[in-house]
Amino acid sequence: MLHNLKTLFSERSPVVQKLAILASVFIFTLLGILLYTIVTLHEQRLDGVVVDLAGRQRMLNQRHMKEILLVSRGLPVDYSSTRNVLRQTLEALTNGGPAVLTLGKGETVQLQPAPTEGIKEKLALQKNLTRDFTVKADEFLRLSVGDPAYSSRLEELLTLNARVQDVASDAVTLFAEHSESKIAAMIRWEATIGLFAGILAILLTRQILQANRTLENEIAERKRAEEELRISEERRAEAFRQSDALKSALLSSASHELRTPLTAIKASVSSLLENAGRMTGGLRKEFLEGINQDIDYLNRLVDNLLDMSRIEAGMLVPRCESAA
Numbered sequence: 001m002l003h004n005l006k007t008l009f010s011e012r013s014p015v016v017q018k019l020a021i022l023a024s025v026f027i028f029t030l031l032g033i034l035l036y037t038i039v040t041l042h043e044q045r046l047d048g049v050v051v052d053l054a055g056r057q058r059m060l061n062q063r064h065m066k067e068i069l070l071v072s073r074g075l076p077v078d079y080s081s082t083r084n085v086l087r088q089t090l091e092a093l094t095n096g097g098p099a100v101l102t103l104g105k106g107e108t109v110q111l112q113p114a115p116t117e118g119i120k121e122k123l124a125l126q127k128n129l130t131r132d133f134t135v136k137a138d139e140f141l142r143l144s145v146g147d148p149a150y151s152s153r154l155e156e157l158l159t160l161n162a163r164v165q166d167v168a169s170d171a172v173t174l175f176a177e178h179s180e181s182k183i184a185a186m187i188r189w190e191a192t193i194g195l196f197a198g199i200l201a202i203l204l205t206r207q208i209l210q211a212n213r214t215l216e217n218e219i220a221e222r223k224r225a226e227e228e229l230r231i232s233e234e235r236r237a238e239a240f241r242q243s244d245a246l247k248s249a250l251l252s253s254a255s256h257e258l259r260t261p262l263t264a265i266k267a268s269v270s271s272l273l274e275n276a277g278r279m280t281g282g283l284r285k286e287f288l289e290g291i292n293q294d295i296d297y298l299n300r301l302v303d304n305l306l307d308m309s310r311i312e313a314g315m316l317v318p319r320c321e322s323a324a
Contacts (some may be wrong), residue, residue: 029193047179048218049109053089053099054172055222057126058165060086062233065161068137069240072154073145086130093171094123119174126167133160151244158237165230176219257301261294268294 060082067079085100092099096113114120140153268287 032193046112047175047182049101050093050111051172051175051179051219052222053101053109053111054093054168054175055226057086057089057093058168058172058226059229060089061130061161061164061168062229064137065158066233066236068141068157069154072141072143072150083134090123090127090130094120094127115178116174119171119178122167122171122174126164126171129160129164129167133157133164136160145244169226172219180216258298261297265291265294 064079064082064086067077067082070077071079089099091097092111094114096111098108099111101107101109114123136153136157140157143150143153268291272284272287
């Protein structure tokens, strides 16, 4: 019986060899697909990090702009750390290197250089605009709120920040398109090799498609969040402008209210000085009572202004009570 089995395998040895070759080709194909898929998935995860960091540049730009506005109004805000993270991340996205992954936690990730010339050009433009914004922001911070050039410099700064945001959005789009193009290329390659890989290639392709859809959904969600942030920042800027207008009107009204009692006090004092010898005691008392009333009015006005300043600074919280 053993002799018969040996004869059978001896007669069919070419078929067995071909089957072994086909099986080897199939196995190596599966291993190649598996290895290629693992590498691509790893690159896709890295691409997701890169897209997230590139998108975070826009939020950091908005944060930097908001911090500049707060500092210009005298609030003790440390904007230098945000500025440093912006520079470091932009440099890492362009030329590769460590980038801060979580702001304030010191967690970093190692990035590869920008994959295409188009992305490098867009990042270079963003870097130049960010440098211009930094220079103009430092010049703007040397101005006081009451400076005549304050409003025009603020509008210029907001316009330049919007330009930086647009370029950053273009960079995010290019990173996302590059990531998607790699996924599309992998899908086409696996579709061709799938004729030999069979079910395993189909499963891997479905996994990649699902990961690609997840990335697209994350990008769409991030864009919606950024749009909401942009609208919120526009509303905040409008609120700042309305606040400035209200402060100007309040200052004008306060100046008028202060001038009226001061004029009355000045006239009363002048009358007392000029007619001191001819003025009766009753008339002098009447003048002094008028001066005292005007001074009380000024005290109340100054107290009201101080209370409004404390409310605006958050030191005093108004409390509404129903009338009995």
